[in-house]
Amino acid sequence: MKFSVLQFPGSNSDQDCVHAVLALGHQAEYLWHRQTSVGDCEAILIPGGFSYGDYLRAGAVARHSPILSAVIEFARAGGLVLGICNGFQILCEAGLLPGALVRNRGRTFRCEHVFLRAENRTSPFTCAVPEARTLKIPIAHGEGCYVAEPSTIADLERHGQVLWRYTDADGRVSDEANPNGSLANIAGIGNREANVAGLMPHPERACEPLAGSDDGKYWLESMIRTVTASQPNGA
Amino acid sequence: MKAKITITPKAAILDPQGQQVQQTMEQLGYGDIRRARVGKYLELELGDDTPELRNQVQRACREFLSNPVIEDFQLDFE
Amino acid sequence: MEPELTDDLLASHGLTPEEYERIRDLLGRSPTFCELGIFSVMWSEHCSYKNTKPLLRQFSGRSPRVLIGAGEENAGVVDIGDRLAVAFKIESHNHPSAVEPFQGAATGVGGILRDIFTMGARPVCIANSLRFGPLDSPRNQRLLQGVVAGIGHYGNCFGAPTVAGEVYFDPCYDGNPLVNAFALGVLRHEQIARGAAQGVGNPVFYVGPPTGRDGLAGAAFASQDLSEESATQQRNSVQVGDPFMEKLLLEACLELLATGAVTGIQDMGAAGLTCSTCETAARGKSGIEIELDRVPQRSPDMTPYEILLSESQERMLLIIHRGREAEVKTVFDKWNLPWAEIGAVTDTGQLVVRHRGEVVADLPAQALADEAPVYTRTGRRPAELERHWSLTLDRVPFSEPPETALLKLLAWPSIASKNWIYRQYDYTVRNACVLYPGSDAAVVRIKRDSLPEVTAEAPASFPEKFLGLTLDGNARLVRLDPYRGSMLAVAEAARNLACSGAHPIGVTDNLNFGNPHDPEIFWQIQESVKGIAEACAFFGAPVTGGNVSLYNQNPVGAIDPTPVIAMVGLIADEAAITSQWFKDENDAVLLLGELSDPRDSLQGLGGSAYLQVSDQLSSGRPPPVDLEREKRVADALRGWIESGIVKSAHDCSEGGLAVALSECCISRQSGRNTPQLLGTRIELEPCEGVRAEAMLFGESNPRIVITVEKRFVPKVLGQAEILDLPIREIGATGGDRLAIRYGQETYSWDVTTLHHTWWTAIERQLQPS
16 A cells, blocks of 8 residues: 655654555655645655744644645545644644644643553544554654634544543543643544544654554554555455 | 734633743742733735735735634734 | 954954964964954864864774764764764854853754764764753753753754753853753765865855854854853854754755765854865865855845854855756755855865955965964863872761662752653654663664665665664763773763663764863863773774863853763664663572772762762762773673673662662653552672672772573573673562662662652752742
8 A cells, every 4th residue: 555745844754654654564655745746645644843844833834835735635535644743733724623733731842652542443543453452652742732612622522533542551541641731631633524633642653662662553554454445356 | 014913822722831921920029920821923014005915914814824723813004 | 344453352352462473474464354253263172172182182083993083074984884884973062052051052953963964974863961050040940941942942843863861960060051962873885975175166055044143253152261241242143043944954965965966065063154165175175265245144234254254053065066056956946945156166275255356365274274273281180189089988977878868869860860851852753762761871773764865665775773872971070080080981881882782883072171271171181081082992982073162161160071972882683772671570680790899998989979969078089990891891791682681781870789770670661651660679798898878879880780580690690700700699670669688787768769759850850849
């Protein structure tokens, strides 16, 4: 299966995404921000980093880039799009996902391994996660506090769009386990159609035991399973 | 013409920078500081004043310079 | 308009009347104001090492691995096999960080990263060594917060993981913090780029953002004592870093280097345009002519003096093969970076600068770069050393009993966990770091995308490689004995690498000292350099470059002499990567090395953290160092590690055996708020005349705590006997207490308490409740 990884000036996890896809034995190629088409890829990863320096607001400039119009079109046609960290911020700015990400509660940048629980194991981004498993994934962000109107949060909960929540090592949701102040411990969400998702933690940096955890492979494996299952000749 | 734009976090949104400013000012003894909000300020130098230009800047504030989910803006021309 | 060249003007440029005469002799005329500015920075200590050059010659760069040695280029380059190499270097940004901690530290990181990619290497990790005054002062708290935020801001945004570091807090750094930044990059042998201007007629390009009045003459500022006046002056021209711009500059430079259009490349760091043009011309044994009117400028009215000496960040000088200019345009336009052709290479040997049709400088490049005056000063042993060396144990009050002393030591910021600091650094980006901050050395892997090319299709043509990295420098020991203390710094670095499974392959050092005009300080520099040079040669770790930062003093006095050793090592394979923390219950705990050093009348307590914390004593002669034994211990340890039987290895340094054992019990972390604590029960045989405090907290060396499965103990002990190495089984892992029995006494602590004390100490100091 072929993934495309967007490259904005200032992206810095683009190579990490490609590395993770290749490590799982699949294909990946870069899409430069000035391109106007996503080509023949089967899923898109929007990587972390500081697109265009993130000077105005994280993701604010990237959403107006030529490639993002193509990504929006791809998503409208049902293509799978996963935004990680800065990619999540871009998807929110672009209106593909509701809500916004603001400065961490503790004000400082946080880099550490957190524990996540996949809340809805039927989505194209979570379907490969084994039941009752707490996932260990690193975070590395300064603006990862997820906020939205209470009605939006209620909507997300009602439609199973909250895909990942910050928990402790035993899978319990608590304020202690929340690294950035996100509402309802939300680490990542999906859209109503379930083909676009974003999260602050970095699964692509946790795809090999050597990296301290290989739980991140479930993200890619879920997407791969979904895409291959939808292909006419099966797989 | 000049546009002066003030962008502030929405009242309901957590503003850790503002909180820190408020706490620190209180600690430093600057008196009765009840609340601080930290936002940003932009200044645009524009061409001649036309209703169309004003509209465009207004639109930019809404669609690009601020994020309506988390921020309010105030736009003044002079 | 030309100002008159008065003695005051010379003094404000850091030039002595003698140096001015030397300039006149060289030129056969008086320099212009602009030329004076150029000399002042090129002949500053920062650029010319005029006070330390003869000493630095003692460093041996000899090793078959060294591809680019010290002083040849912007950074040394060392072979790591399979036609791959690493470029690494450390550099200080002390004075700018004292003035504006956030930007000072950020631009320090930016500068060292440019040194690395100027070599054609892709930076794969960064590290830092920091020193601050005590955290009970709000000013020092702000400095720490600002510096850490600045380093994080730059590295995180640029996208290079900050994987290692060391931090000490001591009153001597009050008002003069130290910020030393290290970076390491990877490249193939054939990708090494040179900073030489060659080929007459080749065009000279300026790339990067426009020049402003930032950090005017920062190199000269870094070469004088830090005073309120100099700081105010500097505050008006603080350099501001833009990591986003640097990331673009990196990608654009690597892309352009891959085309082969570049013949020379040099970053504009200290003394900006001046230093980069002089140095490239001097290395190429050529000349350069530039037109300042073509240099992109941020403000319209900049004088030639300002343009030449500006230290605006994220700029590069490129020498391009004539006829290939279009490729520069293509690549830099792609990355949306400003560029300008500003001049050409000549064969005159002169640096010629034109501004609005007039020649404003016409100077011999070689003389500027290489013929700065060299001073051989005389050193004098500080009188206070006699007093310190005469300290005897009967004069130590031992105010703190072992039970509380351990808790105090673990809460002492120089020993406490640095998680409050490193959690603000992205150490996971690039999927590179495989042993995270918090162990003896960080381990970074070199994989296909570590290299300058970024094509996803390129086949993996080499096995992944693993590098160990550590920074060390206990300044208290260096002050109390510069020669011995500096050797100890190198020995500790080598020991830290060995504990992680790494073989040393190279060193870069940062020498932070006070004012060299003071004979006692000059003596510290002399002795320290001698110690570093001897120890590095002994460990076969060539010094491939570094940085000298002098004049680190405030009105009260000089800092403790602070040489920082950054040592890089190579690990045989993935299986040999070893961490410091205990792994499983019921493993045997062994101590490699002597329990106590019989040669040392202070029983390892001279200059120790215990004396400092318990009795506020920063005195005594540091423990003896035995390089021969250090090497044999490290070799044996690596042998056991490579044979797969060592589960953990941790060396004893500050705080001695008790702190080392504590860290083995409490430093493992499986994730946020999830320490994996494991206790141990230790029995130490009685040593005649050695008191408990010395046994627990003495810092004699080399000593390494290792764990192995119990069944391997006879094998390890047997091999150690053959190798004639002291080793003993001292206990076993298990339970939830650290219990140490020495003689009749048993000291015991709950590991949860130890962990909490150690893990939260810095945060508690920063947020007084």
